[in-house]
Amino acid sequence: MRILLVEDEAPLRETLSARLKREGFAVDAAADGEEGLYHGRELPFDVAVIDLGLPKMSGMELVRTLRGEGKKFPILILTARSSWQDKVEGLKAGADDYLVKPFHVEELLARINALLRRAAGWSKPTLDCGPIRLDLSSQTVSVNSQGVDLTSYEYKVLEYLMLHAGELVSKADLTEHIYQQDFDRDSNVLEVFIGRLRKKLDPEGELKPIETVRGRGYRFAIPRSE
Amino acid sequence: MARRALSLHARQLLAASLGLVAFLGLTGIALDRAFLETARSNLRERLQSYAYAYVSVIDFDRDGQLIPLPEELRPDERFTRPGSGLYAQIRGERGLDWESPSAVGVQLPAPPAFQAGRIHFDSQPVPYTDDTGQPRQAYRLLQDIVWETGEVGQWREVNRFTFSVLEDTSELSTQIDVFRRALWGYLGLAAILLLLVQMLVLRWSLHPLRRLERELLRVQRGVSARLSARHPAELEQITGSVNALIESEKAHLDLSRNTLSDLAHSLKTPLAVLRSRLETEANHDELRRELCMQVQRMSEIVSYQLSRAARSGHALFAAPVEIEPRAEEIVASLEKVYASRGVLCEFDLDPQARFYGELGDLQELLGNLLENAFKWARKRVLLTVRGEAEAGDRRPGVCFIVEDDGPGIPQENVQRLLQRGVRGDERVQGHGIGLAIVQDIVRAYRGELEVTRSEELGGARFSVRFPGLS
Numbered sequence: 001m002r003i004l005l006v007e008d009e010a011p012l013r014e015t016l017s018a019r020l021k022r023e024g025f026a027v028d029a030a031a032d033g034e035e036g037l038y039h040g041r042e043l044p045f046d047v048a049v050i051d052l053g054l055p056k057m058s059g060m061e062l063v064r065t066l067r068g069e070g071k072k073f074p075i076l077i078l079t080a081r082s083s084w085q086d087k088v089e090g091l092k093a094g095a096d097d098y099l100v101k102p103f104h105v106e107e108l109l110a111r112i113n114a115l116l117r118r119a120a121g122w123s124k125p126t127l128d129c130g131p132i133r134l135d136l137s138s139q140t141v142s143v144n145s146q147g148v149d150l151t152s153y154e155y156k157v158l159e160y161l162m163l164h165a166g167e168l169v170s171k172a173d174l175t176e177h178i179y180q181q182d183f184d185r186d187s188n189v190l191e192v193f194i195g196r197l198r199k200k201l202d203p204e205g206e207l208k209p210i211e212t213v214r215g216r217g218y219r220f221a222i223p224r225s226e
Numbered sequence: 227m228a229r230r231a232l233s234l235h236a237r238q239l240l241a242a243s244l245g246l247v248a249f250l251g252l253t254g255i256a257l258d259r260a261f262l263e264t265a266r267s268n269l270r271e272r273l274q275s276y277a278y279a280y281v282s283v284i285d286f287d288r289d290g291q292l293i294p295l296p297e298e299l300r301p302d303e304r305f306t307r308p309g310s311g312l313y314a315q316i317r318g319e320r321g322l323d324w325e326s327p328s329a330v331g332v333q334l335p336a337p338p339a340f341q342a343g344r345i346h347f348d349s350q351p352v353p354y355t356d357d358t359g360q361p362r363q364a365y366r367l368l369q370d371i372v373w374e375t376g377e378v379g380q381w382r383e384v385n386r387f388t389f390s391v392l393e394d395t396s397e398l399s400t401q402i403d404v405f406r407r408a409l410w411g412y413l414g415l416a417a418i419l420l421l422l423v424q425m426l427v428l429r430w431s432l433h434p435l436r437r438l439e440r441e442l443l444r445v446q447r448g449v450s451a452r453l454s455a456r457h458p459a460e461l462e463q464i465t466g467s468v469n470a471l472i473e474s475e476k477a478h479l480d481l482s483r484n485t486l487s488d489l490a491h492s493l494k495t496p497l498a499v500l501r502s503r504l505e506t507e508a509n510h511d512e513l514r515r516e517l518c519m520q521v522q523r524m525s526e527i528v529s530y531q532l533s534r535a536a537r538s539g540h541a542l543f544a545a546p547v548e549i550e551p552r553a554e555e556i557v558a559s560l561e562k563v564y565a566s567r568g569v570l571c572e573f574d575l576d577p578q579a580r581f582y583g584e585l586g587d588l589q590e591l592l593g594n595l596l597e598n599a600f601k602w603a604r605k606r607v608l609l610t611v612r613g614e615a616e617a618g619d620r621r622p623g624v625c626f627i628v629e630d631d632g633p634g635i636p637q638e639n640v641q642r643l644l645q646r647g648v649r650g651d652e653r654v655q656g657h658g659i660g661l662a663i664v665q666d667i668v669r670a671y672r673g674e675l676e677v678t679r680s681e682e683l684g685g686a687r688f689s690v691r692f693p694g695l696s
Contacts, residue, residue: 082529084556084593085586091559098563102525118566 001116001160002026002177004048006036006062007078008055016049019105024139024156026179033057040066044176045073047115049108052079052090060093067094074115078103113137120163127162128225132201132209134162141201148200153178157193158201161210161220170217194218235432242424250413261405269398270347273367273391276301277345280314281389286373292316292323292387304328309357311394313364318387331357337368337388344370351395364392434458438465445472481534489531496520496527533590533663546580547588549611549624556592557609564600571596571607579613579624582695583671591667594660595628595688602632606683614694623694629680629687640677664690 003025007013010031017029028043030036033054040048040062048066052059063075077095079086087098096118097111113136117125127134131144139155141148150158156178161169171190194210201209211221232240279301285293304310305326315325315334325334333355351363373385434457444450452472453465503516557571581588592609599607610627635643643661668675673692680687 082533083586084589087593088555088559088589091562092555096562096565100529102521104522114566123566123568 001046001156002028002043003112004036004039004043004045004050004073005029006031006033006048006054006059007051008032008053009051016105016108019109023109024152024159026177031055033059033062036062037065040071041069044173045071046177047073047112047119048075049112050075050077050095052077052081052086060090063090063093063095072119074119076108076111076115110137116163122163122224127165129162129165129209129220129222130207130225132162132207132222134159143201143207150197150200154193154197154200157190158197161218165220165222165224168213168217168219173217234435235428238428238432239425242428243421246417246420246424250417254409254413257409258406261409262402265398265401265405269365269393270367273347273365273393274345276305276312276314276391277367277369277389280316280391281369281371284316284371284373284389286385292318295324308332311364311397313390313392315390316387317390318385323387334390334392335366337390340370340386340388342370342372342386344368346370352392354392356394363395365395365398366390366392434461442468485531485534488534489527492527492531493524496523530662534666546582547585549579549581549588549613550575550577552585552588553592553609553611556589556596560593560596560600567600567603568605569600569603569607570605571600571609574608574610576611576613579611580622581624581692582621587667587671590663591626591690594664595626595690598660598688599628599630599632599686602685603630604632604685606631608680608683621695624692626690627687628689629683630685631680631683632685634679634685635677637679644675644677664688668692 001024003020005013005017005020005027007016007029008031013029013031017027020027028039028045030039034056036048036050036054037057039045050059050062054062057065059077059079063077066075074096075094076097076099077090078099078101079090080101082100090098096115099108099111113125117123117127117136125135125137127136133142133145135141136159139159141150141155141158157174160174160177174190194212198210201207207222209220209222211219213219280295280299283295283299287293300306302312304312305314305328308328308330309332310328313326313329313332313334315329316323317337319340335352335354346368348366348368352366353361353363356362367390369389371387371389373387438453438457438461441450441453445453452469455465457465497520500517500520503513553573553575557573561569561571596607596609608627608629610625610629612625612627614622614624644665665675667673668690671692673690676689676691678687678689679685
């Protein structure tokens with residue numbers, strides 16, 4: 001999942017950035033509104049976390065501009081002001097959720113996951129496709145209630161595919177949404193991950209959860225159970 | 227530089243004086259006119275009566291000569307006194323026939339052309355020369371008479387002559403002068419008296435304003451805390467409002483002061499806990515847990531006190547805020563944030579309902595009540611806003627009801643929920659600060675908060691009622 005983090009306060013930005021990376025996000029951090037807008041225009045984000053009090057361009061303005069340019073990814077705003085006036089204004093500008101500072105990082109992560117889920121059209125924190133269940137909050141995967149042990153990259157690939165179950169996901173999409181910018185995109189490491197996932201989820205080869213669409217990408221083939 | 231507005235006193239005095247002067251001036255002019263008319267017609271009548279008196283005794287002898295008028299005929303003494311200003315003369319076709327003794331040495335003007343039977347009063351004075359040779363002016367009455375002499379039925383001679391009576395203008399002028407002096411003298415006196423009375427009345431009726439000014443000054447200097455109640459009915463609204471303003475200002479000040487001291491005091495407890503933990507040798511994990519807990523507590527305290535400080539509670543002069551659009555805004559926001567829970571919010575809003583207070587307070591009230599409901603609801607939230615009927619000048623009250631279909635709050639817990647301490651630090655724990663903020667707003671606007679079970683939805687029902695104000 002690629003996340004845009006716009007926060008001017010360096011210690012908070014760095015802590016959050018490190019934590020989000022640890023949680024498996026591809027993080028692009030910006031220190032002011034203009035930089036945030038630049039990233040927002042250039043990269044395909046899955047979610048954005050934007051502080052309202054930003055230098056150069058206010059968070060409210062940034063949200064409004066991104067929405068005005070047709071960006072659809074969910075946006076969570078961070079604000080030091082807890083008044084309803086600010087909340088209402090932020091949500092009207094186009095944000096999808098807000099969090100008042102100071103907050104628990106766990107709370108932020110839960111909200112981000114909920115937003116991602118909602119944006120992909122899932123209403124529960126667990127994604128169920130046939131016998132395969134992916135729990136977004138605990139980041140665990142099970143097949144027929146049997147836990148499956150996945151590496152963090154394997155999990156991220158599966159999470160992205162399952163969130164978009166039924167949709168075609170190109171290789172470029174997957175790489176962009178999962179890896180940091182500095183990742184070597186030319187390697188065919190992605191194919192290796194997909195191969196391993198298939199083996200781990202479907203050792204007998206009966207479910208065929210991940211379909212390869214030749215030359216175009218992959219599709220999670222088991223329909224949503226909701 | 228902007229000119230200073232005229233004082234009330236000056237305005238009143240100016241208006242009254244102008245009105246008085248205009249009224250008395252017009253009255254004077256009208257009286258003057260009327261008097262002139264009367265004096266002139268009196269003059270005419272007097273001259274006419276002199277003429278009749280003389281004409282009645284005029285006679286001619288057989289030769290057609292005027293028989294001299296008897297000496298004792300004197301309708302007025304002045305006809306006998308030379309140069310007295312009152313003259314009479316009879317002028318026939320052959321020239322002057324007779325003139326009164328007063329006209330000796332006086333050159334009277336010749337009468338205009340003869341017209342039989344004419345009685346004529348000149349509208350303008352005619353010039354003449356008096357016995358000392360001075361040119362003067364006189365009012366003149368002419369009577370043209372035809373006299374037949376000789377035996378009746380036989381031989382006749384016809385005499386035409388004009389009888390003139392003149393009175394010097396000085397006579398009338400003197401009368402008019404006397405009248406005018408008296409008239410304008412009395413009117414002037416009346417004006418001065420009326421203005422004096424007016425000034426006194428003004429001082430008397432503006433006295434309450436001056437007293438109000440003095441009282442305000444006393445309040446300003448801090449000598450007295452509020453304005454007294456002894457003011458005329460017209461000023462009661464103002465003094466009442468000023469008193470309310472003073473009180474709300476004071477309450478606001480108290481609130482700020484209390485908020486500040488509450489904040490400082492309530493931060494002391496977690497700080498004390500932290501210090502004691504640091505001083506006792508607790509292990510690393512325990513210390514970390516405690517630190518987390520106390521930081522959480524402190525941040526809750528700070529946000530609660532911040533939201534408290536932001537509130538005004540100035541219900542007095544607040545413009546009415548439309549409730550409907552605000553409520554819709556907040557519900558739209560909450561539906562966005564709680565989208566994943568699939569909670570549906572139904573409205574029953576009175577579009578006429580108004581909240582008389584700060585917009586921010588309304589948003590906090592609705593936001594916190596509704597967020598609470600969204601948190602606990604299973605599927606449904608119901609927001610009802612009812613405005614009381616308007617009655618005359620009275621500011622109508624308004625009622626907010628938020629219901630949900632969640633687990634509700636057991637009656638025995640309601641009291642505990644609402645009475646959770648008086649100090650901010652005790653209130654903020656556990657149930658979040660939302661309800662504490664709601665309670666603060668309700669108190670600031672002298673409203674009532676009631677927590678019951680919703681009959682319709684089965685969950686909690688929060689009802690907030692703000693009374694009307696007269």
